[in-house]
Amino acid sequence: MQRWTSQALAVPPRAGWQRADLEFEGVEHDGASFVMHVFLNNPGADEATPRTPEQRYAGYLTVFAHGDCWGDVGHCDIPQPVSAFDRRPPHPLISFNATLEITEPLSALPDGVGEIIVTVLAFNKDDDEAGVLRFKQLTLLTYS
Amino acid sequence: MTITARPAPNAAPARLKVRKNIDSLSAQELSDFRRAVNQALDLNDKRGFDYFAGWHGVPFGWCQHHDALFLPWHRAYLYWLELALQSEVPGVTLPWWDWSTVASIPSAYSSAQADGTANVLAKAPIKVFNTAPKPGWPTETSRAPGDAPQVPGPPYQKEWAYAMQADNYTDFNQRLWGAHDTLHVWVGGTMGQVDWAAYDPLFFAHHANVDRAWRIWQTAHPGANPPADILGESLQTDPAMKVSQTLDVTQLGYEYAGTQSTVPGSA
Numbered sequence: 001m002q003r004w005t006s007q008a009l010a011v012p013p014r015a016g017w018q019r020a021d022l023e024f025e026g027v028e029h030d031g032a033s034f035v036m037h038v039f040l041n042n043p044g045a046d047e048a049t050p051r052t053p054e055q056r057y058a059g060y061l062t063v064f065a066h067g068d069c070w071g072d073v074g075h076c077d078i079p080q081p082v083s084a085f086d087r088r089p090p091h092p093l094i095s096f097n098a099t100l101e102i103t104e105p106l107s108a109l110p111d112g113v114g115e116i117i118v119t120v121l122a123f124n125k126d127d128d129e130a131g132v133l134r135f136k137q138l139t140l141l142t143y144s
Numbered sequence: 145m146t147i148t149a150r151p152a153p154n155a156a157p158a159r160l161k162v163r164k165n166i167d168s169l170s171a172q173e174l175s176d177f178r179r180a181v182n183q184a185l186d187l188n189d190k191r192g193f194d195y196f197a198g199w200h201g202v203p204f205g206w207c208q209h210h211d212a213l214f215l216p217w218h219r220a221y222l223y224w225l226e227l228a229l230q231s232e233v234p235g236v237t238l239p240w241w242d243w244s245t246v247a248s249i250p251s252a253y254s255s256a257q258a259d260g261t262a263n264v265l266a267k268a269p270i271k272v273f274n275t276a277p278k279p280g281w282p283t284e285t286s287r288a289p290g291d292a293p294q295v296p297g298p299p300y301q302k303e304w305a306y307a308m309q310a311d312n313y314t315d316f317n318q319r320l321w322g323a324h325d326t327l328h329v330w331v332g333g334t335m336g337q338v339d340w341a342a343y344d345p346l347f348f349a350h351h352a353n354v355d356r357a358w359r360i361w362q363t364a365h366p367g368a369n370p371p372a373d374i375l376g377e378s379l380q381t382d383p384a385m386k387v388s389q390t391l392d393v394t395q396l397g398y399e400y401a402g403t404q405s406t407v408p409g410s411a
Contacts, residue, residue, distance in 0.1 A: 064325035067337035096210035123294040
């Protein structure tokens with residue numbers, strides 16, 4: 001299991017939004033498939049923590065990934081366009097953004113909480129302690 | 145079934161084929177479907193099962209995941225494969241596995257034996273199209289349902305309902321691909337890896353249900369199409385198909401039992 005804990009993300013007052021999303025940007029999917037379980041303001045959450053509202057469990061995302069590289073050397077390297085007229089489709093391993101809607105779990109936090117810390121527990125079949133979840137940044141988006 | 149569509153201006157109305165729940169297939173329908181898959185597996189050219197399986201991962205890698213093309217690409221994929229199977233056994237259609245209500249892999253896909261022989265829907269050989277195998281490549285499909293740690297298993301009733309609540313394509317597509325990803329990873333084995341998943345016939349029962357979900361949602365949200373800027377985009381299949389051509393299943397010649405369909409009248 002890999003644990004990742006975010007820095008604090010600012011949360012606007014509850015009256016100002018109707019929906020909230022956590023957006024994991026630049027998620028890599030070139031390894032083993034994995035699942036990530038997400039908690040809010042529960043940095044001590046671990047495998048044994050019940051996935052309940054009381055534990056501020058926010059939900060899960062599963063990533064169906066490609067597995068080991070099966071091609072020749074360089075097959076899984078993402079190439080740059082070779083010219084301005086390069087119309088080839090995007091490389092299959094380009095990272096993507098994964099969205100977890102957290103409207104309900106975020107609403108359940110005390111109003112005026114001000115900020116959240118996101119804890120992610122990521123698991124794959126290899127039971128790695130690192131490298132299961134690789135992504136560029138996490139954004140909290142609220143919508144009025 | 146009397147649902148019809150008119151595929152071309154001067155063509156006679158054509159009867160739509162109906163994709164059915166795997167658990168509702170008659171013994172004859174299931175036997176015909178297995179025969180179509182077996183025959184397609186015996187073909188080592190572009191009519192063969194392995195050629196189509198190769199579109200998704202090894203060796204072609206044309207599939208689209210985690211973006212707006214996810215649903216259109218897979219609809220086109222199933223369309224072309226289904227035609228190839230119908231070339232083997234006329235009238236067969238891709239059955240769907242309703243993982244929103246069923247907790248395990250259907251017996252049609254899990255029983256080791258069928259029709260007195262090995263059940264091809266449970267385990268299929270992997271022969272990569274026109275490519276010499278490399279060390280470490282799987283030679284047959286595998287599954288390990290429930291072995292992936294901490295991955296929720298079916299039925300995905302809540303996930304299905306959450307997707308169906310979406311009021312726009314972008315949300316629906318994202319929510320459905322989430323449930324789709326979870327099922328792949330829960331089944332595990334070759335089904336849990338993008339590059340090998342489509343060699344397993346179960347892949348197509350899974351994706352027929354994904355496609356069915358889109359059809360049901362479309363019926364409830366007429367005009368809620370993918371973003372306009374991708375409608376003209378060509379999907380990488382053989383032959384190619386534009387996103388706009390995937391929007392109406394009746395124009396692709398099939399329908400799902402249990403969903404609504406609007407068809408031309410008699411006048």
